[in-house]
Amino acid sequence: xxxxxxxxxxxxxxxxxxxxxxxxxxxxxxxxxxxxxxxxxxxxxxxxxxxxxxxxxxxxxxxxxxxxxxxxxxxxxxxxxxxxxxxxxxxxxxxxxxxxxxxxxxxxxxxxxxxxxxxxxxxxxxxxxxxxxxxxxxxxxxxxxxxxxxxxxxxxxxxxxxxxxxxxxxxxxxxxxxxxxxxxxxxxxxxxxxxxxxxxxxxxxxxxxxxxxxxxxxxxxxxxxxxxxxxxxxxxxxxxxxxxxxxxxxxxxxxxxxxxxxxxxxxxxxxxxxxxxxxxxxxxxxxxxxxxxxxxxxxxxxxxxxxxxxxxxxxxxxxxxxxxxxxxxxxxxxxxxxxxxxxxxxxxxxxxxxxxxxxxxxx
Amino acid sequence: xxxxxxxxxxxxxxxxxxxxxxxxxxxxxxxxxxxxxxxxxxxxxxxxxxxxxxxxxxxxxxxxxxxxxxxxxxxxxxxxxxxxxxxxxxxxxxxxxxxxxxxxxxxxxxxxxxxxxxxxxxxxxxxxxxxxxxxxxxxxxxxxxxxxxxxxxxxxxxxxxxxxxx
Numbered sequence: 001x002x003x004x005x006x007x008x009x010x011x012x013x014x015x016x017x018x019x020x021x022x023x024x025x026x027x028x029x030x031x032x033x034x035x036x037x038x039x040x041x042x043x044x045x046x047x048x049x050x051x052x053x054x055x056x057x058x059x060x061x062x063x064x065x066x067x068x069x070x071x072x073x074x075x076x077x078x079x080x081x082x083x084x085x086x087x088x089x090x091x092x093x094x095x096x097x098x099x100x101x102x103x104x105x106x107x108x109x110x111x112x113x114x115x116x117x118x119x120x121x122x123x124x125x126x127x128x129x130x131x132x133x134x135x136x137x138x139x140x141x142x143x144x145x146x147x148x149x150x151x152x153x154x155x156x157x158x159x160x161x162x163x164x165x166x167x168x169x170x171x172x173x174x175x176x177x178x179x180x181x182x183x184x185x186x187x188x189x190x191x192x193x194x195x196x197x198x199x200x201x202x203x204x205x206x207x208x209x210x211x212x213x214x215x216x217x218x219x220x221x222x223x224x225x226x227x228x229x230x231x232x233x234x235x236x237x238x239x240x241x242x243x244x245x246x247x248x249x250x251x252x253x254x255x256x257x258x259x260x261x262x263x264x265x266x267x268x269x270x271x272x273x274x275x276x277x278x279x280x281x282x283x284x285x286x287x288x289x290x291x292x293x294x295x296x297x298x299x300x301x302x303x304x305x306x307x308x309x310x311x312x313x314x315x316x317x318x319x320x321x322x323x324x325x326x327x328x329x330x331x332x333x334x335x336x337x338x339x340x341x342x343x344x345x346x347x348x349x350x351x352x353x354x355x356x357x358x359x360x361x362x363x
Numbered sequence: 364x365x366x367x368x369x370x371x372x373x374x375x376x377x378x379x380x381x382x383x384x385x386x387x388x389x390x391x392x393x394x395x396x397x398x399x400x401x402x403x404x405x406x407x408x409x410x411x412x413x414x415x416x417x418x419x420x421x422x423x424x425x426x427x428x429x430x431x432x433x434x435x436x437x438x439x440x441x442x443x444x445x446x447x448x449x450x451x452x453x454x455x456x457x458x459x460x461x462x463x464x465x466x467x468x469x470x471x472x473x474x475x476x477x478x479x480x481x482x483x484x485x486x487x488x489x490x491x492x493x494x495x496x497x498x499x500x501x502x503x504x505x506x507x508x509x510x511x512x513x514x515x516x517x518x519x520x521x522x523x524x525x526x527x528x529x
Contacts, residue, residue: 055372055375078374137374138374138378139374140378141372143379144374144375144382147379148382151386154386155386155394158390158398161398162395162397163397166401169405170405175398179398182399203395207390208383208386212386232370234375237380241383
C-alpha cells in the first residue's frame with residue numbers, strides 16, 4: 001500500500017516536469033521579440049492544451065518544435081468506407097499528406113479523418129470546418145490503445161490476485177492492496193445501495209467499472225497526455241451499460257414507481273409518469289457528463305497551468321505556478337479516485353432502485 | 364452541445380464497448396468470482412471459528428462450573444465421612460467404656476459377694492471356735508472354782524446371794 005502511494009506521489013511530481021518537456025520549448029532571450037511572437041506562443045499553448053485532451057491517431061510522446069520533429073509511434077488506422085481500409089497513421093505524416101487506400105483518398109485534419117480527393121481539398125466552409133464526408137473511423141486511436149493496455153494490466157493484476165487466494169486464505173502481494181478496495185466496493189457501495197439480497201449479481205460490473213475508470217483516470221495523470229475518461233465516447237459507453245443493466249434487471253416495483261407512482265392521487269400519478277420516465281434517461285446522462293466533464297476539466301486546468309509557466313518570465317511566478325501545478329496534480333490524483341468512486345456509487349444506487357422491493361411505509 | 368456531438372467518436376465508442384465487455388467477462392471468470400468466493404469463504408471460516416471459540420468457551424465454563432460442583436460435592440462428602448467416622452469412633456469408645464464399666468461392676472459385685480460369703484463363713488467359723496473356746500474356758504474356770512470345798516461353798520454362796528438379790 002505504502003509502496004504504491006509512494007509511486008503515485010513520485011508520479012505526481014514527475015508528470016508536470018515531463019509535460020514541461022512536451023510543451024513548446026522556451027527560447028532564451030525571446031522576451032525581446034515582438035507581440036506577434038508572444039501571441040503565436042499563446043496560440044501554440046492553447047493548441048497544446050487542446051491537443052493533450054483529444055483523442056489522436058498516433059502515440060505522441062514529445063515534439064521538438066525547433067527541429068519540427070515529433071517523437072512517438074504510429075497506430076493503425078481502420079476505416080470502413082464501402083470496404084475495410086487499414087494502414088498505419090504514420091502515412092498521414094501528422095496531417096501533412098493525403099493517404100490513398102484502395103482508390104480512396106483520406107486526409108487527417110484536427111484529429112479527424114476525411115474523405116477527400118487526391119489534392120486533399122477539404123472544401124472548408126466559412127467557419128473553417130470541412131464539409132467533405134468523414135468515413136466510419138474504427139481506428140486503434142491513442143485512447144483505444146491505452147484502454148487496451150490498461151485492460152491487459154487490470155486483467156493480469158486481478159487474475160494474479162485471484163490465484164494468490166488458491167495458496168493461502170490471507171491476501172498476498174497485490175491482493176493486500178486491492179482486497180480492501182474490493183471489500184470497500186462490496187460493503188460500502190454495493191450492499192448499502194442495492195441490498196444484501198441482490199448485490200451479488202451486480203458485483204462483477206461494479207468492480208470492473210470502478211477499477212476500469214480509476215486505472216484510466218490514473219493513466220491520465222501520466223505525462224503522455226492520455227485523456228481516456230475525459231472523452232465523451234468513453235463515458236457514454238460506461239453510462240449506456242449502466243442504463244442497459246438497470247433497465248434489464250429492473251423488477252415490477254421499479255416500473256410501477258415510474259409509470260404509476262403508488263401512494264399519490266391519480267392526477268399526480270399522471271404528472272409524475274413523464275417526469276420519472278425522463279429521470280430514467282437523465283440518470284445515466286448525468287453519469288456520462290459528470291465523469292467526462294470532471295476529467296476533461298482537470299486536464300485542461302493542469303495543461304493551462306503548465307502553459308502559464310512559460311508565459312511568466314519572472315522566476316518567482318514560475319516557482320509559484322510550479323507549486324500550484326503540483327498541488328493540483330495531487331488534487332487530480334484524489335479526483336481520479338473520487339470520480340471512479342462516484343460513478344460506481346451512483347451506478348450501484350440506480351441498480352438499487354431497479355431491484356428495490358415493495359415497502360408499505362415507503363412514502 | 365453541437366461541439367460535443369461532433370467530437371463524439373463512433374469508433375472509440377465501438378472499441379470501448381468491445382474492450383470493456385471483454386474485460387468484464389474475462390475478469391468475471393478469472394478474477395472477481397474466485398476473489399469474491401475466496402473472500403466469502405474466508406469470512407465464513409472466520410465467522411465459524413469465532414462461533415466455535417465462543418461455544419468452546421461456554422463449554423469450558425460449563426465444564427469448570429461442573430468441576431467446581433464436583434469438587435464441592437466431594438468436599439462435602441469427605442466432611443460427612445470424616446464426621447461419621449468421628450462419631451462412630453467416639454461411639455465405639457463410649458460403648459466400650461460402658462461395657463467395661465458394666466463388666467467391672469459385675470466383677471466388683473461378684474467379688475463383693477464372694478467376700479461377703481467368705482466373711483460369713485469366717486464369722487460362723489469364728490463363732491463356732493469362740494463357743495468352743497468359751498466352753499473350754501468355762502470348763503477350766505469351773506474346774507478351778509470347784510477344786511476345793513471352800514471354793515465350792517463360796518460359789519454356792521455367791522450364787523445364793525445373786526438369787527436373793529433377784
